[in-house]
Amino acid sequence: MGNITIFAGGFGSGKTEIALNFAIDRAREVKGVVLADLDIINPYFVSRDVKTELQENGIRLIAPGGELAFGDVPNIPAEIIGLIKQENDMVIDLAGDESGALILGYLNEYITDRQNYDLYMVLNPYRPFSSDLESVMELKNMLERTSRIKFNGIISNPNLVEESNIDVIVDGHLKVLGFGKWLNLPVKYLTVEQQFYQQLFPKYGELLKGIKIYLRPDWLRGC
Amino acid sequence: MKGNEAVAEGAIRAGCKGFFGYPITPSSEIAEYMARKYPKIGGIFLQAESELAAINMVYGGAATGVRVMTASSGPGISLKQEGISFIAEAELPCLIVNISRGGPGLGGIQPAQSDYFQATRGGGHGDYHIIVLAPASVQEMMDFAIDAFELADKYRIPVMIMAEGTLGQMMEPVIPRKMVTEFVDKPWATTGCRGRQPNIINTLHLTPESLEKRNIHLFSKYAEIKAKESRAETFLLDDAELVVVAFGLMARVVKKAIMEVRRKGVKAGLIRPITLWPFPEEYIKRTIKTAKIFLSVEINMGQMLEDIKLVVNGEVPVDFYGRIGVNPNPEEIAEQLLRVAEREGI
CATH class of the missing domain: 3.40.50.920 (Rossmann fold)
Structure with a gap:
């Protein structure tokens, strides 16, 4: 039976880019991967923007469709429950904060029924409300309370987008490790942009995961 | 930071002590940011029952001389126009943020710049202008929030920051600005009149002479702003x-x-x-x-x-x-x- 991997976290922590990368990587190993884009908060920078790439990789995208793809109504695609009950691998990309986790609360019974699922908290320690232990604890409690599911790991995603460099990543990751210790949660992956992968692999080994950025307009670089 | 967070943090660093608003995509993160921050740092966040209520709370808050703001998107900014006209007439400083989406009507929640006329022509009834700043980066979202309050206090005028939805939603690194610690005196503010004559803020002019005089006064101020503050x-x-x-x-x-x-x-x-x-x-x-x-x-x-x-x-x-x-x-x-x-x- 396939696994359900769920990414939750604060606004702008990197959930969507990470979910896209996880889904695409998984699709290279198994067939029938489903990516559920449950970002119902608003349609800016969401997985449904890269529909074609997902199709090319054989991933089934479940997202608000048609006109509702551009809406900000709490529209949960109807087929999601049916798909959770099947055996496919599934990646769930939630919207940020408690409003995003609310959907997970709704889907809770179906997901917990399936038993093999991972709920990851994506943390970018350079984001507001994720840069100190108190805020991170508050975030964790808020997300767990709303979703009624406990986290079982952290995805460390330390970055300053275009201004990221090795130091930014190393320092940020150290901070996330510290949060993990206090929260008693293991850090499952350290996600970095592909360009940093080679250089950081000797230091972090299998913890490291190189990701490709899909949703950020490249014209933001250098202007 | 997200653009919406940066403008909110900029306002806090400018000494803004009150946020009154009603949520609307793609501006809602501004309200959410304030709702989270103010209980910890001191300040008032109030989700009003409507945009009309929110802008009138801004009117009231600004009248006391405290730095206050609201934020919305096109349809909400339309609802606020009556209040903005009143605030402009009363010459009260405040910040209004418009994270614009496409219209007319409900339109859509995608980015747009179609509120340009509304912002630059006054928007509400009567002869007036407000200063409108258009940031181009997340850094400027923060910087302009501070500039906006400085301009607002200096000229006693509402200042709007207008940015397309994308800028509100996208993320860029930001160098945080220092907290503003020096503020201009506001001898006109309604702060309790013990030991002085009461300050009265209202926008009604029953005689034609006083109404015309008022308009001439406002437009001499606008001429000064035009001469000194045009930026590109x-x-x-x-x-x-x-x-x-x-x-x-x-x-x-x-x-x-x-x-x-x-x-x-x-x-x-x-x-x-x-x-x-x-x-x-x-x-x-x-x-x-x-x-x-x-x-x-x-x-x-x-x-x-x-x-x-x-x-x-x-x-x-x-x-x-x-x-x-x-x-x-x-x-x-x-x-x-x-x-x-x-x-x-x-």
């Missing part, structure tokens, strides 16, 4: 024959397109109005002699275009390229620039 950024303008005018995030896309067409030998340059009101007329005027054509690029059907035409006054042609609901990419703009350049023999 220019890019490769010195030898530009094709002068593109664009504001907000759109201007950054245009910059990239200009670099692209420059490589193909097209002498293109950019004027990016930073203040939409006052419109930076001087920057346009200075360019009329060297320009063969102006091209206004906007995410609307052609609004700033009219301001450019007013300044150019028929001396050279003014063309327009616009989209609705999307930030066009640099390739699309470059294609348009090449098309115009070829047609005009540039």
Whole structure:
């Protein structure tokens, strides 16, 4: 039976880019991967923007469709429950904060029924409300309370987008490790942009995961 | 930070102590940020029952001399216009943020710049203006929040920050600004009148003389703002024959397109109005002699275009390229620039 991997976290922590990368990587190993884009908060920078790439990789995208793809109504695609009950691998990309986790609360019974699922908290320690232990604890409690599911790991995603460099990543990751210790949660992956992968692999080994950025307009670089 | 978070944090650093609003996509993160921060740092966040209530709370808060703000998007800003007119008349400083989406009506929640007329023409009833700042980066979302409060206090005028939805939603690194610690005196504020005559803030003028006098007073202030506060950024303008005018995030896309067409030998340059009101007329005027054509690029059907035409006054042609609901990419703009350049023999 396939696994359900769920990414939750604060606004702008990197959930969507990470979910896209996880889904695409998984699709290279198994067939029938489903990516559920449950970002119902608003349609800016969401997985449904890269529909074609997902199709090319054989991933089934479940997202608000048609006109509702551009809406900000709490529209949960109807087929999601049916798909959770099947055996496919599934990646769930939630919207940020408690409003995003609310959907997970709704889907809770179906997901917990399936038993093999991972709920990851994506943390970018350079984001507001994720840069100190108190805020991170508050975030964790808020997300767990709303979703009624406990986290079982952290995805460390330390970055300053275009201004990221090795130091930014190393320092940020150290901070996330510290949060993990206090929260008693293991850090499952350290996600970095592909360009940093080679250089950081000797230091972090299998913890490291190189990701490709899909949703950020490249014209933001250098202007 | 997200653009919406940066403008909120900028306001906090400017000493803003009250946020009154009603949520609407794509501006809601501003309210959410304040709702989270104020209980910890001291300040009032209040989600009002409606936009009308919110703007009138801003009116009341500003009357006490405290720095206050509201934020919304097009449809909500429309609802606030009555209050904005009152605040402008009462000469109260405040910040209004419009994270714009496409209209008219409910329109959509995609990015747009179609509230340009509403923002720069006053928006509500009566003869008035507000200062309108158009940031182009997340850093400027923070910086302009501070500038906005400084301008608002200096001239006793509402200041609007207007940014397309994308800028509110996107993330860029930000260098935090220092907390503002010095504020101008506000002897006009209603702070309790023990030991002095009461300060009265109202907007009613029953005699024609006092109403006219009031309007003349407001417009002498607007003339001073026009003379002193018009701001713009220019890019490769010195030898530009094709002068593109664009504001907000759109201007950054245009910059990239200009670099692209420059490589193909097209002498293109950019004027990016930073203040939409006052419109930076001087920057346009200075360019009329060297320009063969102006091209206004906007995410609307052609609004700033009219301001450019007013300044150019028929001396050279003014063309327009616009989209609705999307930030066009640099390739699309470059294609348009090449098309115009070829047609005009540039």
